[in-house]
């Protein structure tokens with residue numbers, strides 16, 4: 168059910184004794200049951216460490232992880248590490264690559280009820296649209312198909328929480344959309360709480376109920392993706408979620424924005440072409456399909472703007488553009 172905390176992290180710290188120290192520090196986070204949480208951050212920011220801590224595959228140095236109000240036991244407290252209600256799909260998929268898809272999935276169920284085992288395996292394969300691949304060896308599948316088999320293996324035993332480590336890293340744009348839809352179906356129809364980590368937050372914008380931004384092992388900001396995109400409290404969030412322009416206060420003043428803060432952020436879509444704006448020189452027109460990115464210059468200050476009329480503006484021409492919004496940090 169939505170709006171019941173499934174997972175709670177209280178001041179969780181796990182530091183590796185590297186120089187400088189790395190890991191995660193003092194992370195407090197609440198994850199509601201049946202929701203999709205996307206943990207986004209650059210490579211090395213601590214995302215994989217965080218999901219290992221949540222699922223009990225690693226113990227925190229300090230702080231506590233709770234699942235449904237109960238302490239999550241770490242590897243030293245359990246014979247088989249990992250919380251029984253949680254399953255992780257790691258980046259390497261962990262498949263038996265020379266075995267058939269069917270056996271990769273069915274092999275996780277016991278043989279006490281063979282008919283039930285077959286039925287359940289086909290149910291899960293159908294749910295993930297891989298039933299036609301049942302007799303193929305995993306090694307002969309595409310990366311996207313292997314990913315689905317890995318997810319099928321993870322959900323066949325009915326976990327309550329599914330953790331996905333970089334599920335979008337090896338798949339093309341078309342498959343990303345299908346994968347997003349599958350993840351949403353698992354949360355909606357199976358009631359699974361999904362936590363996924365991605366170094367590219369744009370992968371998660373349309374999927375996440377809650378987005379968590381981490382940087383250098385610290386939780387920077389979290390919230391609904393729409394709100395985070397539109398009202399980032401931190402410069403880092405703005406630069407991670409958007410391809411924004413970041414100006415110094417001096418450059419901002421040149422284009423008519425006055426602030427005492429050091430960084431002035433202007434999203435490309437906040438630059439509007441009308442006759443109220445400054446007269447910019449068009450340095451570049453970069454065709455992107457249904458839109459164009461224009462690189463504009465005004466007295467040495469360069470800004471990227473968007474045009475939804477490809478072909479309309481030309482490199483070397485001039486254009487009037489108004490900067491309608493900004494944030495300062």
Ligand SMILES: Nc1ncnc2c1ncn2[C@@H]1O[C@H](COP(=O)(O)OP(=O)(O)OP(=O)(O)O)[C@@H](O)[C@H]1O
Pocket residue numbers: 183184185189190208209210211212213214215216217366
């Ligand atoms: N077992 C370990 N021993 C020492 N340092 C580690 C260990 N595991 C991770 N680290 C370091 O901790 C930091 C966080 O690593 P982690 O794998 O959690 O980050 P990540 O955000 O998942 O990165 P990526 O996106 O590259 O997978 C990195 O600097 C990494 O080098």
